[in-house]
Amino acid sequence: MSASVEAGTLALVAGAGRLPELVARSLERTGRPFRVLAVRGFTERAMRARASATVDLLDIPGTLRILKEWAPSGVVPAGGVARPSPAALLNAAHAMRNRDILRHMAGGDDRLLRAVIGLLEDEGHRVVGVHEVAPDLLGRRGQMGRHVPSEMAQVSIGTGQDMLNALAPYDVGQAAVVAAQRVLAVEGPEGTDRMLARARAIARKPFGYGSAPKGTILVKLPKQGQDLRIDLPAIGPRTIRNAAAAGCVGVALGAGHTLVIDEAQTVAEADRQGLFLIGLDVAP
Amino acid sequence: MSASVEAGTLALVAGAGRLPELVARSLERTGRPFRVLAVRGFTERAMRARASATVDLLDIPGTLRILKEWAPSGVVPAGGVARPSPAALLNAAHAMRNRDILRHMAGGDDRLLRAVIGLLEDEGHRVVGVHEVAPDLLGRRGQMGRHVPSEMAQVSIGTGQDMLNALAPYDVGQAAVVAAQRVLAVEGPEGTDRMLARARAIARKPFGYGSAPKGTILVKLPKQGQDLRIDLPAIGPRTIRNAAAAGCVGVALGAGHTLVIDEAQTVAEADRQGLFLIGLDVAP
Structure with a gap:
């Protein structure tokens, strides 16, 4: 974090x-002052109650006015917003008398x-x-939870790291399901949960003997140069x-680069399911 | 093909x-003599009628006996066989008094x-x-069909080639769906058709504006060192x-390394659907 x-x-x-609530709590723990700007239709109730102001997602002039007044450091x-409809984007661009923004907004995810x-x-x-102001929400380096990767799972981790690094120059592949040298699934825009559903279906196919290959793991790493903001x-x-x-026997994530939502519950779930949970060093 | x-x-x-039938016809066209060995439960009717012998999938001693007698060059x-059940493999290994084969067979796909x-x-x-004895069944280099890749589709082709080459050392990724610099899907063991279904679902998501990004293509290349047999x-x-x-606007494949089943029909379908079909040079 810069000075x-x-x-x-x-x-x-x-x-x-x-x-947003997890970040608010983290900031409170460290005594960092903050104000909450709610986004109409997106902010959850607990945070709405704490909001100092509320804006519409596409009311950029209004948002800039509020932030100018607050002059935050x-x-x-924090937290997702669904992509607005093309019509809403068009209206916003019109309101700002700026068609350039439409061009940018109509692009990638x-x-x-x-x-x-x-x-x-x-x-x-x-x-x-979030990773800069609330680093306590991020996965730590090394073993979390009580299970340890087997030798075969360590091979899987190596394959996953190498393969995701090889994919780094391309706009894809923030996660993969790997078994030893085999890659069972590479994550695309569908997200981790859907990729895991696919890996599950593959393990179930006749070719899969009804179970995942030994040493199957989920590896989840940030892309090099990914804007974590x-x-x-x-x-x-x-x-x-x-x-x-x-059928995974464990999960490996990029330490200091991966949000672990409800860390205590996540680790408890891994312990209960018999999965290891490990934080890997990530190239800076 | 060796001498x-x-x-x-x-x-x-x-x-x-x-x-198998396409290969048989190709061999007939070139006047190459051949005999057909059918596999019980797998060979289709047209080829069963032409078979000189029939074996059970796991009857390896029987198969070796027949081939010894035929002494083919x-x-x-040609053509798929479903993976046998673990019990069938166990029986076969037992019959051969060779448990090693079980170990090999129980491994990857x-x-x-x-x-x-x-x-x-x-x-x-x-x-x-098949690529060695019936090369006329393979996709040719350059444009097949009447549609030509746009400039954006050419960017997609480049991204797809580079990305699949980067994945070459890993056991994954014989095909991908790519739009300009974005990779929408990487093929795993689920196969090309399921990957395309996934790309279709991604294009339909709210974030996709109900259509695939411009210049979306399918790229299908052999892996370096892949055993095409x-x-x-x-x-x-x-x-x-x-x-x-x-939502693809075209298909790019590895020339001389990709079987085009029913080439005339495939090209006609591409012409009708408005898709280009192009054969790319593949690193040897």
């Missing part, structure tokens, strides 16, 4: 899901957020990631359950 | 599907065929691939239909 955001009040822009986007971050930075704001890999108890259902 | 299999009678081991496996090829080679047979990439009219349904 200028190490102190001062943060603006927590609260999208959907539990993450950093703006922290991350481009909407990237465009918004760009706008905020143009206005002089520092946009900082926009796309922070995350796992939680559900990921562990889905990995277990796909 | 010793350029002449003499071949043994065509006919598995399931239309491929090459053994050509290709290991059963690899083990059988190894056994045949131990007995002095040459096992040759065991695993020859294949496309056909159904692949074209599934690619079209996934």
